[in-house]
Amino acid sequence: MRNFYLIFLKELRSYFNSPIAFVVITIFLVLSGYFFYNLFATFSTVSFQVMTQPMLARQYNQLNITEMVVRPLFSNLSLFMLIMLPMLTMRMFSEEKKSGTIELLLTYPVKDSEVILGKFAGCMGIFTIMILLTVPCFILIGIFGEPEMGVIVSGYVGLFLMGAAFISLGIFASSITENQIVAAVLSFGSLLIFFMMGYSAGFAGESVGSILKYLSFMPHLYNFAKGVLDTEDIMYYFLFILFCIFLNMRTLESKRWRG
Amino acid sequence: MIEVENLTKKYGDARGINDVTFTVEKGEVLGFLGPNGAGKTTTMRILTCFMPATSGKAKIAGFDVFEDSLEVRKRIGYLPESVPLYTDMQVPVYLEFVAGLKGVDRRDVKRRVSHVMDDCALNAVSKKYIGELSKGYRQRVGLAQALINDPEVLILDEPTIGLDPRQIIEIRSLIKSLGGRRTVILSTHILPEVSMICQRVVIINEGRLVAVDTPQNLTAQLQRSQQILIRVGGPEKEVLSEVGKINGVSRVSVKENGADNINAYLIELKKDMVDAGKDIPPVIVRKNWSLHEMRPVGMSLEDIFIKLVTEEKIN
Ligand SMILES: Nc1ncnc2c1ncn2[C@@H]1O[C@H](COP(=O)(O)OP(=O)(O)OP(=O)(O)O)[C@@H](O)[C@H]1O
Ligand SMILES: [Mg+2]
Numbered sequence: 001m002r003n004f005y006l007i008f009l010k011e012l013r014s015y016f017n018s019p020i021a022f023v024v025i026t027i028f029l030v031l032s033g034y035f036f037y038n039l040f041a042t043f044s045t046v047s048f049q050v051m052t053q054p055m056l057a058r059q060y061n062q063l064n065i066t067e068m069v070v071r072p073l074f075s076n077l078s079l080f081m082l083i084m085l086p087m088l089t090m091r092m093f094s095e096e097k098k099s100g101t102i103e104l105l106l107t108y109p110v111k112d113s114e115v116i117l118g119k120f121a122g123c124m125g126i127f128t129i130m131i132l133l134t135v136p137c138f139i140l141i142g143i144f145g146e147p148e149m150g151v152i153v154s155g156y157v158g159l160f161l162m163g164a165a166f167i168s169l170g171i172f173a174s175s176i177t178e179n180q181i182v183a184a185v186l187s188f189g190s191l192l193i194f195f196m197m198g199y200s201a202g203f204a205g206e207s208v209g210s211i212l213k214y215l216s217f218m219p220h221l222y223n224f225a226k227g228v229l230d231t232e233d234i235m236y237y238f239l240f241i242l243f244c245i246f247l248n249m250r251t252l253e254s255k256r257w258r259g
Numbered sequence: 260m261i262e263v264e265n266l267t268k269k270y271g272d273a274r275g276i277n278d279v280t281f282t283v284e285k286g287e288v289l290g291f292l293g294p295n296g297a298g299k300t301t302t303m304r305i306l307t308c309f310m311p312a313t314s315g316k317a318k319i320a321g322f323d324v325f326e327d328s329l330e331v332r333k334r335i336g337y338l339p340e341s342v343p344l345y346t347d348m349q350v351p352v353y354l355e356f357v358a359g360l361k362g363v364d365r366r367d368v369k370r371r372v373s374h375v376m377d378d379c380a381l382n383a384v385s386k387k388y389i390g391e392l393s394k395g396y397r398q399r400v401g402l403a404q405a406l407i408n409d410p411e412v413l414i415l416d417e418p419t420i421g422l423d424p425r426q427i428i429e430i431r432s433l434i435k436s437l438g439g440r441r442t443v444i445l446s447t448h449i450l451p452e453v454s455m456i457c458q459r460v461v462i463i464n465e466g467r468l469v470a471v472d473t474p475q476n477l478t479a480q481l482q483r484s485q486q487i488l489i490r491v492g493g494p495e496k497e498v499l500s501e502v503g504k505i506n507g508v509s510r511v512s513v514k515e516n517g518a519d520n521i522n523a524y525l526i527e528l529k530k531d532m533v534d535a536g537k538d539i540p541p542v543i544v545r546k547n548w549s550l551h552e553m554r555p556v557g558m559s560l561e562d563i564f565i566k567l568v569t570e571e572k573i574n
Binding site: 110 | 304307309329332333339341345346347348356357359360361362404
């Protein structure tokens with residue numbers, strides 16, 4: 001437990017000792033802020049038009065701040081996470097391999113699981129700060145409209161779990177190469193595949209389709225954005241994270257086996 | 260304390276080390292000697308559980324490096340050859356981090372850190388980030404992290420490389436003082452270092468063990484093919500031919516030309532006739548030359564090392 005905590009703190013500290021955390025968080029917030037502004041501005045223009053010309057209301061059958069701002073904002077945030085989180089995770093093991101520090105780390109009396117979980121938690125720390133900084137957007141929405149609180153809460157739970165899944169996969173990708181760019185491309189590419197997999201569900205037979213649909217991030221995210229906290233979706237992320245951490249432990253272990 | 264048995268490591272098809280066997284007693288300082296690419300680092304990486312061996316066994320303090328890796332790692336301090344450190348940490352912060360990972364008691368961490376910082380003369384850089392340090396200071400930080408938990412076994416891969424002369428002396432005496440209580444394996448290319456601080460030497464070449472012995476024994480063993488230096492006043496050509504005629508002398512050469520025809524000659528004796536040296540002075544006396552100096556030339560560890568390593572190749 002102490003080892004886990006020490007590695008967690010070290011990782012957190014090294015994010016702040018380098019410009020990585022600052023740059024990633026800033027770009028993420030700029031993107032989120034910009035899209036939030038767009039969504040919000042569109043919504044208020046439309047609301048204004050509807051107010052002056054009630055006839056238009058029929059076109060917008062759901063003139064509702066939750067539908068028009070909150071939900072799209074969550075799916076935008078998940079997209080930005082898809083782009084930014086591989087940048088956070090790519091250095092985790094690759095850097096240690098390249099600089100050789102892994103040689104010392106793995107010869108300390110520390111369990112592989114403590115190393116991986118410590119790094120995972122360090123990344124989660126930065127990620128948590130990152131998404132907490134988007135809360136003001138929702139506060140603004142709350143001030144100017146009446147969004148459904150349930151949707152916001154479950155949306156955040158969904159984002160958080162999804163981020164954890166992205167991070168676990170990213171750290172795994174970085175454990176199989178000593179090149180940070182390769183790690184980033186690997187994790188971005190495979191995350192994108194998981195993201196899009198659901199689209200092909202329609203034309204891949206029924207049984208394969210339902211598997212694809214289950215494996216894809218999309219439907220699970222969609223449930224959270226609807227305000228539904230389903231154990232099945234939560235389980236999906238937990239299994240995903242566990243599987244990545246398991247693979248990660250295997251790669252470290254195989255290093256000890258095969259050198 | 261350390262038992263290595265038939266250790267073999269292959270990198271794919273390439274040779275790492277081949278059938279290496281040796282033991283190190285508790286409290287001993289063992290020097291690991293060999294040319295570049297001999298397999299020193301490979302052996303140390305296996306001993307420190309960083310890498311598994313292809314075959315063979317290695318035990319530290321009774322624990323197998325493969326089966327009981329965690330127990331082994333609790334008991335060692337390791338300084339890798341490239342001294343990989345986290346460049347974005349300050350020296351004391353880094354040492355506290357390592358102390359924690361190595362299981363130093365929470366209440367002792369601060370005390371241990373200041374202790375090793377004194378030992379490795381690091382107080383001058385206590386505010387600096389490791390990335391800003393010079394090579395020598397990095398080396399010292401590397402040594403400090405190896406020592407931080409006061410481990411039973413120290414494995415140091417070229418510990419004095421990159422240090423200034425004064426620091427080399429200090430670190431050597433530090434390592435020497437650790438011996439007795441601690442078991443130390445260190446690899447080096449600096450041969451006097453081995454005779455200075457090691458009780459035993461392992462010479463390894465192209466992955467194979469060439470010799471295991473004390474530095475003194477190694478020297479004595481090889482000095483049997485002795486060389487003698489004489490300084491004689493007399494005509495050079497005649498001295499060369501007369502001395503060369505003595506039974507048991509294999510070669511005579513001029514080592515140094517001096518004034519008044521007094522030259523220094525190097526005489527090599529045949530391996531099995533090392534007492535032929537006693538026949539040299541009578542020849543000189545008979546010829547009425549003056550004998551200014553006569554002494555055996557010891558082989559330095561360098562000579563022995565080169566000899567062992569090249570002999571190995573001829574075989
Ligand atoms: N990761 C690796 N992959 C393939 N071959 C390797 C690897 N590491 C070492 N070798 C090979 O194993 C042999 C022994 O290397 P090792 O690093 O143990 O030598 P060394 O005695 O430490 O040399 P030096 O004095 O240069 O440090 C060399 O022939 C080297 O090329
Ligand atoms: Mg080496």
